Amino acid sequence: MRISELAEATGTSVTTLKFYLRRNLLSPGTSVNRTQSDYGPEHVERVALIRALTEVGGLDLAAVGRVLTVLDTRDPDRMSVLMTAQHALLGSDGAADRSLGPGRRGDDRTREWIRARGWTVDPDDPAIDRLAAAWRACDDSGVPLADERMSAYADATEQIARVDVESLPGEPTATARQVILGTVLVAPVLSALRFLAQQNESRSR
Amino acid sequence: MRISELAEATGTSVTTLKFYLRRNLLSPGTSVNRTQSDYGPEHVERVALIRALTEVGGLDLAAVGRVLTVLDTRDPDRMSVLMTAQHALLGSDGAADRSLGPGRRGDDRTREWIRARGWTVDPDDPAIDRLAAAWRACDDSGVPLADERMSAYADATEQIARVDVESLPGEPTATARQVILGTVLVAPVLSALRFLAQQNESRSR
Numbered sequence: 001m002r003i004s005e006l007a008e009a010t011g012t013s014v015t016t017l018k019f020y021l022r023r024n025l026l027s028p029g030t031s032v033n034r035t036q037s038d039y040g041p042e043h044v045e046r047v048a049l050i051r052a053l054t055e056v057g058g059l060d061l062a063a064v065g066r067v068l069t070v071l072d073t074r075d076p077d078r079m080s081v082l083m084t085a086q087h088a089l090l091g092s093d094g095a096a097d098r099s100l101g102p103g104r105r106g107d108d109r110t111r112e113w114i115r116a117r118g119w120t121v122d123p124d125d126p127a128i129d130r131l132a133a134a135w136r137a138c139d140d141s142g143v144p145l146a147d148e149r150m151s152a153y154a155d156a157t158e159q160i161a162r163v164d165v166e167s168l169p170g171e172p173t174a175t176a177r178q179v180i181l182g183t184v185l186v187a188p189v190l191s192a193l194r195f196l197a198q199q200n201e202s203r204s205r
Numbered sequence: 206m207r208i209s210e211l212a213e214a215t216g217t218s219v220t221t222l223k224f225y226l227r228r229n230l231l232s233p234g235t236s237v238n239r240t241q242s243d244y245g246p247e248h249v250e251r252v253a254l255i256r257a258l259t260e261v262g263g264l265d266l267a268a269v270g271r272v273l274t275v276l277d278t279r280d281p282d283r284m285s286v287l288m289t290a291q292h293a294l295l296g297s298d299g300a301a302d303r304s305l306g307p308g309r310r311g312d313d314r315t316r317e318w319i320r321a322r323g324w325t326v327d328p329d330d331p332a333i334d335r336l337a338a339a340w341r342a343c344d345d346s347g348v349p350l351a352d353e354r355m356s357a358y359a360d361a362t363e364q365i366a367r368v369d370v371e372s373l374p375g376e377p378t379a380t381a382r383q384v385i386l387g388t389v390l391v392a393p394v395l396s397a398l399r400f401l402a403q404q405n406e407s408r409s410r
Contacts, residue, residue: 049346056342082407086400119405127404131397134390137261141254143386145394152368153391154398159361161402163354165410181348183403185339186358189350190399191392192336193359195291197366198388199332200324202287205370 003029006039010047017047023061025050025068049181057184063089067180083122085180090126107132117154160190208234211244215252222252228266230255230273254386262389268294272385288327290385295331312337322359365395 007014020026026046029037046068053059053067070085110132114121121128138145145153164186168178212219225231231251234242251273258264258272275290315337319326326333343350350358369391373383 052342052346056339082403086404090400114401119401120408121401121404125401125404127397127400130393131401134261134393134397137257138386138390138394141257141386141390143383143390145391149368149372153365153395154402156361156364156368157395157398157402158406159364160358160399161406163357163361164399164403165406167348167354178348181343181346183400185343185346185348186350187396187399188335188339189343190358190362190395192332192339193362194365194369194392194395195295195332195388196319196324196326196330196336197359197362198287198369199291199326199330201363201366201370203325 001039002036003039006043006047009044010051012047012051020047020050023065025061025064052181053184056188058188059089059184067184071177071180081179082183083125085183086125086127089183090130107136110135113150206244207241208244211248211252214249215256217252217256225252225255228270230266230270257386258389261393263393264294264389272389276382276385286384287388288330290388291330291332294388295335312341315340318355322356 001009003014003017006012007017010017017026021028026043029039029043032038050064050068053064054061059067066087067085067089070081110128111123114128135145135150164182167182206214208219208222211217212222215222222231226233231248234244234248237243255269255273258269259266264272271292272290272294275286315333316328319333340350340355369387372387
């Protein structure tokens with residue numbers, strides 16, 4: 001199909017599609033002549049994916065690029081896919097990491113908390129810094145997260161993670177896509193559920 | 206203190222502080238003379254709050270403005286504060302809402318699911334649309350969320366919401382701040398916990 005047909009099929013403007021092409025988020029179509037290219041169903045699928053990642057997942061285009069790079073790499077190692085997906089996602093907003101001063105990477109309290117929790121994680125995982133920064137910001141803003149509250153949140157997120165991991169299909173090639181999309185696209189589902197559950201809980205009191 | 210001292214006390218540049226002042230995120234200091242103003246501890250606290258909301262909470266400045274407006278309004282009604290906070294947060298990224306076509310506000314499946322779950326929520330709550338859009342995006346991207354998976358996520362988010370609501374202090378004036386900050390700043394804590402728990406769960410299999 002022509003680019004105008006791809007635009008129609010995906011509900012996306014030609015201008016936006018050309019922007020995706022320039023950013024290498026979308027692979028070029030097959031050249032038909034000097035000014036026209038032919039696009040296929042794989043382009044339709046890719047455009048839908050880019051829009052889901054940006055509009056629902058809230059990723060910026062740099063993060064979308066990182067995610068697509070992981071998706072386009074065949075990698076049978078589920079753990080490295082998971083880590084790469086998390087890095088891509090955390091890298092989509094480096095602000096919290098930049099706000100950490102030197103030597104504050106994953107502060108002692110956070111590392112000790114993870115150890116006490118019994119979680120086995122990569123000591124260089126950027127999520128440790130993110131947790132440390134977010135926890136500190138809560139304290140600094142007068143919303144201290146006491147141990148009991150952190151434990152309750154950890155219990156709940158363990159349940160979520162168990163469902164996340166159980167939902168992964170067995171085939172390695174499908175896994176990268178599932179891990180990344182499950183992480184990116186399920187996040188707004190969880191956040192909306194939290195809002196609705198908060199409201200229900202408030203009303204029931 | 207002078208603006209240069211406020212900059213030093215908060216680790217924020219004078220340029221950024223002047224930008225906050227222009228955006229009315231920060232109230233003007235007391236005029237000392239034609240070119241100087243005096244700032245107090247309430248300005249230090251406000252700047253810390255703005256930075257927490259942007260750097261940790263990931264809000265854009267328009268959303269920060271909405272959140273601060275709620276915080277600056279004395280409102281003893283916890284439910285309306287909760288709703289206003291959620292609206293401010295959901296409004297920070299209207300992309301998912303804009304991507305919904307007309308007549309697709311909170312689709313039937315989502316409303317039926319909420320009803321079956323037994324949650325009492327405002328039928329116009331924007332989180333319903335957000336949930337519908339995110340759920341549909343998962344389906345469209347090949348990560349279908351079957352009933353069993355949605356129920357497991359809902360069980361976990363109910364636990365989180367219970368802790369959220371239990372953690373609110375009794376005094377109405379403190380509540381608005383706690384509700385908003387608890388919602389905005391705890392979200393990145395939960396997201397980091399989910400990543401770490403995913404990793405731990407993957408490793409333990």
